[in-house]
Amino acid sequence: MSHYLFTSESVSEGHPDKVADQISDAILDAMLAGDKNSRVACETLVTTGQVVVAGEITSKAYVDIQRVVRDVIKDIGYDNPEIGFDYRSCGISVMLDLQSADISQGVTESEGLHTEMGAGDQGMMF
Known part of the structure; x- marks a missing residue:
């Protein structure tokens, strides 16, 4: 008989991981609002x-x-620098580039016999 231990992380509201996820989600939403065919890996x-x-x-x-x-x-x-984070004064570094040609080739719909779209480099393993 095999025994497995299953663990997962759960963070509370305001945790940097949740803030980061909300920012990435908002960027995706804004891109899709302007171009429904946007490809975003942010x-x-x-x-x-x-x-x-x-x-x-x-x-x-x-x-x-x-x-x-x-x-x-x-x-x-x-909104208070005394607690370590203020939307008005925080530093923001943006390092975005165009999607790589290799990933683009994998997700661009092809013509002819093989018209499936790939999933780029995204995946979930369990």
Whole structure:
């Protein structure tokens, strides 16, 4: 008989991981609102007074990433530098590039016999 231990992480409201997820989600939503065919692989890191947004995006939409980041942080309620995070004064580094040609080739719908779309580099393993 085999025994397995199953664990998972759960973080509370306001945790940097949740803030980062909300920022990435808001960037995705803004891109899709401007271009429904946007391809977005956006990761966000949040630490005391700093936000880093990085990844690959291909879209016809223009999105003011810094504005989206500040709006999310403001909506969450981080507006006091004394607690370590303020939407008005936090540093924001944006390092976004176009989607790589290799990933694009894997997710671009083909013609002819093989018309399936791939999933790029995204996947869930369990």
